[in-house]
Amino acid sequence: MWLLSVRVIVELAIPCAKSGPRVFKGFSVGFHPRSSELxxxxxxxxxxxxxHHEFSFQSEQSHVSLYLSAMYSLSGLVGKPSFQVNPVKGLDVKLTGSGTNGAMPTTLSPTILTVNWRCEITRSSPYEVNILIPVEGYDPVEFTLTKECG
Incomplete structure (x- = not known):
């Protein structure tokens, strides 16, 4: 009786529409200048x-300041942030601060992005504020803040 052993190596490749780096390493967003909670x-x-309901901001909180930082050599790649609110009506949102005008966010001098929000319509579930920060040559950085308007 003969025993045969076969070894098979399979390599999988997933084609990407965009080539190059996808994650902008060295970039952080947090609630304090040297933090990275987001x-x-x-x-x-x-x-x-x-x-996530447990990460929602309460009705009485009228704004939240976020600190953006990146390695100095790459900080010029960071673009101006934009946002979308879901649902579209009921929460008035404005972005202010040095992060909105294209200032370079470095680790020694982070830029500030202040999210000013005001509840116009109360609802049982939180509003979603999706923030998108474009980065030249990389996928954009995206995160979601949630706001209770009860």
Missing amino acids: VYNGLTQLGFDQL
Whole structure:
């Protein structure tokens, strides 16, 4: 009786529409100048990747300041942030601060992005504010803030 042994190596490749780096390493977003609760090393952290009730801001909080920082050599690649609110009506949102005008966010001098929001319509579930920060040559950095309007 003969025993045969066969070894098979399979390599999988997934084609990407865009070539090049996808994650903007060295980029952070946090609630304090040297923190990274929302985005760490280019990756959105758990709790800010989608709607999470336990991470929602309360009705009485009229704004939240976010600190953006990147390695100096790459800070010029960061674009102006934009946002979308879901549902579209009921929460008035404005972005202010040095992060909105294209200032370079460095680790020594982070830029500030202030999210000013005002509840116009109360509802039982939180509003989602999806913030997108374009980065030249990389996938955009995206995270979600949620606001209670009860």
